[in-house]
Structures are given as C-alpha cells and as structure tokens.
Amino acid sequence: MPASAETPRGSRSSRVRRLVLPLVSIAAGLAVWQLVITVFSPNPLAVVGPAQIARDAAGLFGAGTLGPDIGLSLAQLLIGLAIATAVGVPAGLLLGTSRPLAAALGPWVTALYTIPVIAVAPLVIVGLGFGFTAKVAIVAASGFFPLVINTQAGAASVVGGGLRDVTRAFRANSFETLCFLTLPGTTPHILTGLRLAIGRALIALVAADLFGSTSGLGYLIISGQQNLKTDDVYVGVVTLSVIGIVLTALVAFFERRVNEARTARTEQA
Numbered sequence: 001m002p003a004s005a006e007t008p009r010g011s012r013s014s015r016v017r018r019l020v021l022p023l024v025s026i027a028a029g030l031a032v033w034q035l036v037i038t039v040f041s042p043n044p045l046a047v048v049g050p051a052q053i054a055r056d057a058a059g060l061f062g063a064g065t066l067g068p069d070i071g072l073s074l075a076q077l078l079i080g081l082a083i084a085t086a087v088g089v090p091a092g093l094l095l096g097t098s099r100p101l102a103a104a105l106g107p108w109v110t111a112l113y114t115i116p117v118i119a120v121a122p123l124v125i126v127g128l129g130f131g132f133t134a135k136v137a138i139v140a141a142s143g144f145f146p147l148v149i150n151t152q153a154g155a156a157s158v159v160g161g162g163l164r165d166v167t168r169a170f171r172a173n174s175f176e177t178l179c180f181l182t183l184p185g186t187t188p189h190i191l192t193g194l195r196l197a198i199g200r201a202l203i204a205l206v207a208a209d210l211f212g213s214t215s216g217l218g219y220l221i222i223s224g225q226q227n228l229k230t231d232d233v234y235v236g237v238v239t240l241s242v243i244g245i246v247l248t249a250l251v252a253f254f255e256r257r258v259n260e261a262r263t264a265r266t267e268q269a
Contacts, residue, residue: 045230053238056231066220070239073205073217076132077243080139081194081201088144088197089190092151097159097182102152113145117204122211130212135205142204143197147190154189158182184262191255198247202240 030050036042037049044052060066095102095109121138128134158181209218217236224232 045228048230048234052231053234057235057239060220060232060235066235066239069215069217069220069236070243072215073240074243076135076139076208076216077201077205080136080204081143081197083136083140084143084147084197084201085194087140088147088193089151091144092148092190092193093155093178093182093186095148096152096155096186102156109145109148113149117142117200117207118210121204121207125208125211135208135213135216138204138208139201143201146196146200147193150189150193150196151186154186155182157189158185187258188255191251191258195248195251198244198251202244206240 034049034051037047037052057066095105117138120141124138124141125134128137205216206218206221209216209222213219213222217240221233221236224230224236
C-alpha cells in the first residue's frame with residue numbers, strides 16, 4: 001500500500017519537474033542574456049537583448065506584419081511535416097521489412113539525405129514557382145529523410161528481433177503483423193524521426209524564403225539582414241525557435257504517453 005500510494009505523488013512530481021525546469025532554465029538564460037547586454041553593451045548591429053526583441057516583436061504585431069508571417073510559416077511547416085510523415089513512415093516500413101528493397105534503395109536515401117537543402121531549393125522554386133506549394137515541397141522533402149531513416153531502423157529491429165516468427169506461428173497475416181507488431185514496435189523510432197524532422201523542416205523553411213519570398217518568418221530574417229534591422233532578425237529566429245520547442249514538446253508528450261501505454265500493457269501481461 002505505501003508504495004502504491006507514493007506512485008501518484010511521484011508521477012505528479014515528475015510532471016511538475018518536466019514543466020517547471022525547462023521554464024526556469026529559459027527564464028534564467030534570458031536573464032543572463034539581458035544582463036550581458038546591459039553590462040557590456042555590444043554592437044547593436046550584431047547582438048540585441050531579449051527586452052529589445054520583445055519591443056520589436058510587439059511593434060511588428062502592432063503593424064500587422066508578424067502575425068501573418070507566423071501564420072504563413074506555420075501553415076507551410078505543418079503541411080510539409082504532414083506530407084513528410086504520410087510518405088516517410090510507409091516508405092520506412094517498406095525498407096525496414098524488406099532487405100532486398102533496403103539494399104536497392106538505401107544508397108539513394110543516404111545520397112539524397114546528404115544534399116544541402118540550400119542547393120536544391122532554387123531548383124524546386126524554379127520548377128514549382130515562387131508560391132506556397134514550392135515552400136511546402138521543400139519542407140516536406142527535408143522532413144522526409146529523418147522519418148524514413150528512423151522508421152526503417154525501427155522496423156528492421158522489430159523484424160530482426162524474432163517476434164515476427166511468433167506472429168507467423170499464430171497464423172497472423174501480413175496486415176495483422178504490420179498493425180499489431182511492426183507499427184507499434186516502430187512507433188518510438190517514428191516519433192524520434194519526427195522530432196529530428198521538425199528541426200530540419202525549420203531550416204528548410206528559412207532556406208526556401210531566400211528565393212523570391214515576400215512574407216513569412218524566413219523573409220523577416222532575410223529582410224532584416226539586408227536592411228540592417230537586427231531586431232527583426234532576432235524576432236524571426238526566436239519565433240522559429242519557440243515554434244520548434246513547442247512542436248518538439250508536443251511530440252515528446254505523445255512519446256511519453258506511448259511509452260506509458262506500452263509499459264502498462266507489459267505489466268498487465
């Protein structure tokens with residue numbers, strides 16, 4: 001009884017730490033940043049403090065530019081990640097469960113994964129135009145490879161673990177094996193791939209805005225650099241960082257729920 005009574009408290013304490021410690025860390029980092037700016041007064045064309053960034057962000061919001069920029073970039077990012085997930089996860093499952101297919105296509109995946117997005121972004125924009133579709137395609141392509149590589153690794157580990165022979169012994173067909181063995185066993189790898197894909201997709205989003213963009217957070221950063229508006233550059237960078245932190249935290253939250261559900265099923269078994 002005492003152990004069971006302590007478990008909920010321990011669980012609540014763990015959740016509180018997961019929420020409070022990151023916030024404290026961020027607040028402390030911002031405070032140190034602002035203190036350094038105040039004490040050393042560096043060149044404002046190179047570095048500005050959190051207070052100035054906040055003032056500039058409020059001004060951009062008041063001017064009606066930052067809100068639409070965030071909305072556009074967020075839409076491009078989420079749609080691109082959704083496409084990357086919808087294509088990358090099935091592709092990774094195929095490569096992870098078929099050794100001949102992995103041997104044939106693995107070098108292509110590796111080669112394409114190593115190509116810098118900045119090198120191919122102009123070609124994509126020339127082919128698809130300077131609009132919304134090209135930016136989504138660049139984001140999707142950047143997020144695709146972390147998902148397919150991690151999914152492949154997870155599926156291969158499940159298939160090679162011997163459990164597939166157990167499902168065959170119970171006369172499970174390929175679809176049942178996929179739904180009840182391969183996909184659940186690969187889910188942690190998929191979520192890890194999604195977290196990596198978020199970072200690459202944010203980089204691709206800025207790279208896509210280098211070429212002919214007139215709106216979005218990448219455009220805000222680039223125009224700020226060209227016009228020596230360092231505040232705007234930092235607003236764009238910080239906003240992208242916040243988006244990345246929030247999306248990664250959501251994926252991590254879902255990952256914990258998946259792990260907790262798997263642990264509960266194991267204990268019941």
